[in-house]
Amino acid sequence: MPEILLTGFQPYGGRQINPSAEVVRTLEGTRIDGCTVRGLLLPVSFAAAKQPLTDAITKHRPLLVVSTGLWPGEPVIRLERVAVNRASFEMPDNDGQRPLDDAVEADGPIARAVTLPVGKIIASLRERGIPARISDTAGTFLCNTTLYRALGACERLEASARCGFVHLPYLPRQVAELLNDLSAEGRLELHQRADLASMSLDMMLEALRTILLVSLDHG
Template sequence: MTVLLTGYEPFGDDDENPTQTLAEELDGETVGDHEIVGRVLPVEYAVAADEMATLVTDYDPEVIVSTGLAAGRSAISVERVGINVNDHGGVADNAGAEPRDEPIDVDDADAYLSTLPVVSVVESLLGAGIPARVSNTAGTHLCNNILYSTRSLVEREELEIPVGFVHVPLTPAMAAEKASEGEATAGGAVKASLPLELQKRAVELTFETTLDG
């Protein structure tokens, strides 16, 4: 039995993405009696959902948790909803696409709720000493896209697979690098961060809480 974890490749102004590292390092690990299949998706509107659909067919996972970087957020953010909108918000995807106020699927629902036990997951993370919160917006970039598209796929195929999305902060090293490019030495702000090991534990607890539910 497997659970599927996806991260994203680097994009925008970031040369690395902690969710890529999470997917690669957790690939082959286990939660309970389930093996984690960790895969990295491209930051491209045109192909990310299709790659996810292939992964679902190939691995038939019991749970799907996708992850993405939200630089500037101070905690693990467990997303509640994906909306039927693609909007680049000033950051093109890695193929140069810049959709503006476009539906993901003109014939589909306006939104899909995560089917993870969102509140229970956040409570589990907080109980483990990991900063976490319920988030009511996954944005309109690829993170929202994959949450919406995967929920749509599961609904369309009538699959009983819990699906959700988790945003993670910068790692401390990434926050320090960004601060070194700004005005930190003159009293400027430093973006919030969370060590990769805590991010990794947050992903494991997300799976564990979902499987226990």
């Protein structure tokens, strides 16, 4: 049976929840247009995240590879359009490692473009009342690294799998916790925080189902 590989990340940076993990756990095993969703939670580790991702793509040969991750402060669903061959972490990963201006792949190209129908997806999301935008930078943390690696794995297999990345906002309960922490700390005024946007899990799930469906239908 044809499969979709949907990846997310474990919590990181002192957070107890990662919305990408919640999305993957919920959609694991569901069916989208005759395809089964296979979920994969990746460790927040530059070293340890590589092999599980590559192995899953190699073993299962999915029709579609969509990775998800958190972008704190993002108020909308955000579809990435490119990954760069650069790992430069502003904070350490969960292994305590902090690459600074390193290559993701020593001999890899400067950048790789996603193969999802990004424009069509954005239009479909907005038609459903889901706020969404296109982004030309996935940062230089593990989200970008994962997208770059996934695109490379598909290329090396000469697979026809379409591949892309979706950044998600905080869940509302995460922002509620941030507001509690902000009030308790008493160090910053509320307007000084720029990372308080959120989106319900139900809307994120509807967005991902739409992204997968439109991507399978493309071309």
